[in-house]
Amino acid sequence: MTKREGKPMKIAVLSRKASLYSTHRLVEAGAARGHDMLVVDYLRCYMNITSHKPAVMFRGEPLAGIGAVIPRIGASRTFYGTAVVRQFEMQGIFSVNESQGISRSRDKLRSLQLLARQGIGLPVTGFAHSTKDVDGVIDIAGGAPLVVKLLEGTQGIGVVLAETRKAAESVIEAFRGLSANILVQEFIREAKGMDIRAFVVNGRVVAAMRRQAAAGEFRSNLHRGGAAEAIKLTPEERSTAVRSAKAMGLNVAGVDMLRSNHGPVVMEVNSSPGLEGIEKATGVDVAGKIIEFIENNAAPHKTKDRVKG
């Protein structure tokens, strides 16, 4: 690895654990380029939000001299994690992804609405509040088989394939009975359990992989036993990934797509995409690309979210 020319920076990785693969790799890639890297457990950050000098305290000491932060906020910690990121933003500290983009990406419905507004290909998707409207949303999704998803699910948990209309009705009623928010989606059968993860950094796809679901499973998540390998994207897939990251206001994003009969359709856009699967499948130094992005873009008071919604 080449040592970076110019000024080294103090970069904080906002992560629960230094030993996580992605966290470790970001620290390693930053250090290799001469930066002062530190891992900050965002749940151990606290702050005085009314102060004129909005410092972030970490384990009792103010975090000083930070040039940039890399948020790696866990899905179950979005609320507190984004508040910490926002506090850094209030100090004019550059964040690789901004708090608003992270919040947006954690709500699948909001994300799909933003993507739809930009004309990005999506599986036909419906949502409803009342169980009286179950029939209606099932019709929107084109009837069975269809996919029912919890709005805030992750790692494939909360994604159910309903093979028949009766099964779909039962699943929707069960979720709604638990007051869970769901969406109902056309099942892209032709994807045959394969999905594509495009890793976008600063408006470019830097690495891409395909994930194939384990036998008897339609969800290709690596956490569900999926297998990954490098893939070459079509120009349409590439531009869909880049446009999706932009629509969400994310500089670093993992865009998940399915190959449908009518071109790529986006399922979700991740704001803290894992590095392990993609680096191992493609051999690309994705962590290094993120550090490079910081070097070329971090400046005080530079970040500004431009997505309206």
Ligand code: ADP
């Ligand atoms: P999660 O946030 O839990 O990863 P996803 O929406 O990404 O939820 O869905 C998980 C997996 O399920 C996807 O990677 C894909 O393999 C499969 N899947 C999701 N939606 C569909 C769909 N509409 N048609 C076919 N397969 C789907």
Ligand code: MG
């Ligand atoms: Mg997914």
